[in-house]
Amino acid sequence: MSEKEKQKPFVRFVDCGRPVRFECSSPTDFRIEADGAVYAAGTVQHAAAAAASPLLIKASDAATLQQWVTRVVLTASADSSQQVQQVAAPPVASEDLKEIVFPSRNIRSDHDKNRSLRYSVTGPGADQPPTGIFIIEPISGELSVNKPLDREHISNFHLRAHAVDLNGNQVENPIDIVINVIDMNDNRPEFTHQIWNGSVPEGSKPGTFVMTVTSVDKDDPKTANGMLRYKILSQNPESPTSNMFTINNKTGGIITVAAGLDREKVPQYTLIIQATDMEGNPMYGLSNTATAVIRVTDVNDNPPEFTAETETEVCQKPEPNAINITALDGDLNPNAGPFAFELAHRPSDVRRNWTITRVSGDYAQVSLRIGFLESGIYEIPIIITDSGNLPMSNTSYLRIKVCQCDVNGDCTDQQHIMAAGLGTGAIISILLCIIILLILVLMFVVWMKRRDKERQAKQLLIDPEDDVRDNILKYDEEGGGEEDQVSGRR
Numbered sequence: 001m002s003e004k005e006k007q008k009p010f011v012r013f014v015d016c017g018r019p020v021r022f023e024c025s026s027p028t029d030f031r032i033e034a035d036g037a038v039y040a041a042g043t044v045q046h047a048a049a050a051a052a053s054p055l056l057i058k059a060s061d062a063a064t065l066q067q068w069v070t071r072v073v074l075t076a077s078a079d080s081s082q083q084v085q086q087v088a089a090p091p092v093a094s095e096d097l098k099e100i101v102f103p104s105r106n107i108r109s110d111h112d113k114n115r116s117l118r119y120s121v122t123g124p125g126a127d128q129p130p131t132g133i134f135i136i137e138p139i140s141g142e143l144s145v146n147k148p149l150d151r152e153h154i155s156n157f158h159l160r161a162h163a164v165d166l167n168g169n170q171v172e173n174p175i176d177i178v179i180n181v182i183d184m185n186d187n188r189p190e191f192t193h194q195i196w197n198g199s200v201p202e203g204s205k206p207g208t209f210v211m212t213v214t215s216v217d218k219d220d221p222k223t224a225n226g227m228l229r230y231k232i233l234s235q236n237p238e239s240p241t242s243n244m245f246t247i248n249n250k251t252g253g254i255i256t257v258a259a260g261l262d263r264e265k266v267p268q269y270t271l272i273i274q275a276t277d278m279e280g281n282p283m284y285g286l287s288n289t290a291t292a293v294i295r296v297t298d299v300n301d302n303p304p305e306f307t308a309e310t311e312t313e314v315c316q317k318p319e320p321n322a323i324n325i326t327a328l329d330g331d332l333n334p335n336a337g338p339f340a341f342e343l344a345h346r347p348s349d350v351r352r353n354w355t356i357t358r359v360s361g362d363y364a365q366v367s368l369r370i371g372f373l374e375s376g377i378y379e380i381p382i383i384i385t386d387s388g389n390l391p392m393s394n395t396s397y398l399r400i401k402v403c404q405c406d407v408n409g410d411c412t413d414q415q416h417i418m419a420a421g422l423g424t425g426a427i428i429s430i431l432l433c434i435i436i437l438l439i440l441v442l443m444f445v446v447w448m449k450r451r452d453k454e455r456q457a458k459q460l461l462i463d464p465e466d467d468v469r470d471n472i473l474k475y476d477e478e479g480g481g482e483e484d485q486v487s488g489r490r
């Protein structure tokens with residue numbers, strides 16, 4: 001690069017009307033003016049030196065805090081003896097300045113000082129499909145971007161620049177121009193499925209792998225624009241804790257992080273997963289969400305039990321009375337029914353007195369095995385076993401009241417049932433209340449009778465005016481009662 005060239009800007013950036021501030025990555029070799037013009041501060045000998053530390057130009061918008069960085073690739077002229085200026089120092093076009101004529105670059109030959117030249121560019125992006133992206137001003141040699149660029153579609157262009165005189169004679173060898181399109185973050189991460197289905201057995205330990213979700217970003221994965229990070233936004237239901245799962249932020253692998261998965265309580269969880277580019281930066285990154293549905297699969301962790309009634313009555317003599325029993329298991333088949341019903345071996349009289357018959361998978365009948373059983377209350381231990389691979393069983397107690405029955409098979413010794421139903425204390429209390437009530441009634445009747453008799457006696461002997469007073473005095477003096485009446489009669 002000659003001294004004269006150093007006085008001219010070799011690339012000029014435009015601010016697109018924004019109040020941006022330009023910065024240059026190697027201020028010792030280059031400088032950038034406020035108007036976007038880039039000057040070489042020293043002599044750039046070879047492109048290889050520049051390629052080792054690429055020249056980066058940063059534009060910052062102080063108002064919105066947005067920043068744009070673009071890279072200028074410097075390559076040597078095809079032949080330094082040729083006087084085409086910096087034709088091989090191509091601009092790097094950026095995706096986000098799509099419709100702006102940016103950056104412009106003059107392709108000029110020193111020959112045009114003497115004669116008029118006409119410039120042109122050829123290759124894909126110029127005269128070959130996709131045509132017209134790059135245009136060159138024929139007289140000034142200014143190269144510009146004329147159409148939107150999309151790195152995700154075409155990441156670089158190879159153009160050739162030509163200079164001919166007015167007679168059509170080639171005055172320079174054609175120059176190669178490589179234009180690399182700098183990636184901009186113009187694509188959101190996209191999940192490959194909107195709904196992801198996974199499953200995990202209940203009771204799994206923390207750290208158990210569940211599933212992996214995947215999102216893709218069309219931007220350059222070598223830049224932050226295409227570097228994704230995952231996170232769980234929400235979990236529904238938040239039971240037994242709000243953080244039952246965690247996600248590997250780079251791989252999207254979901255694992256359990258807490259104990260307490262119980263299908264019988266929460267058979268399914270729904271997670272909202274978010275993927276964000278710019279390495280998960282919440283301020284600048286673009287995000288998208290998907291749903292992960294995690295089914296909790298059944299494990300045999302519940303023994304079967306009686307469905308409801310565990311207390312019943314039966315006649316002393318067998319037939320036709322059999323007791324129906326049904327069982328229920330919190331698990332799903334085959335960890336639940338069909339069930340096996342069995343009388344316990346102990347106490348020994350259980351199997352001697354009773355028999356059990358399975359009617360269906362979850363239904364059996366208990367009946368008397370012997371011809372007669374004394375009235376009373378019997379607790380029958382029944383072992384119920386489920387069909388799980390590792391079966392679970394449970395001993396449930398059936399409380400049977402054996403009673404005398406009439407011809408219809410109904411219990412006749414109702415007083416026993418009442419006695420059994422009410423506690424001794426309650427019965428005593430009721431009897432005491434009745435006795436107290438009877439005493440009160442008796443006292444009232446006696447008092448009424450005595451009053452009537454007194455009245456009849458006084459009416460005959462004493463003046464009616466003094467009657468009441470005298471009666472009271474007498475009552476006070478002698479304490480009242482039967483004696484008074486008796487002495488009065490005498």
Ligand SMILES: [Ca+2]
Pocket residue numbers: 185186187188189217218219225226277278286
């Ligand atoms: Ca992106």
Ligand SMILES: [Ca+2]
Pocket residue numbers: 095151152183184185186187218219220225
């Ligand atoms: Ca992009």
Ligand SMILES: [Ca+2]
Pocket residue numbers: 300301302303304329330331335336386388392
């Ligand atoms: Ca079970």
Ligand SMILES: [Ca+2]
Pocket residue numbers: 202263264298299300301302330331332335
């Ligand atoms: Ca279960």
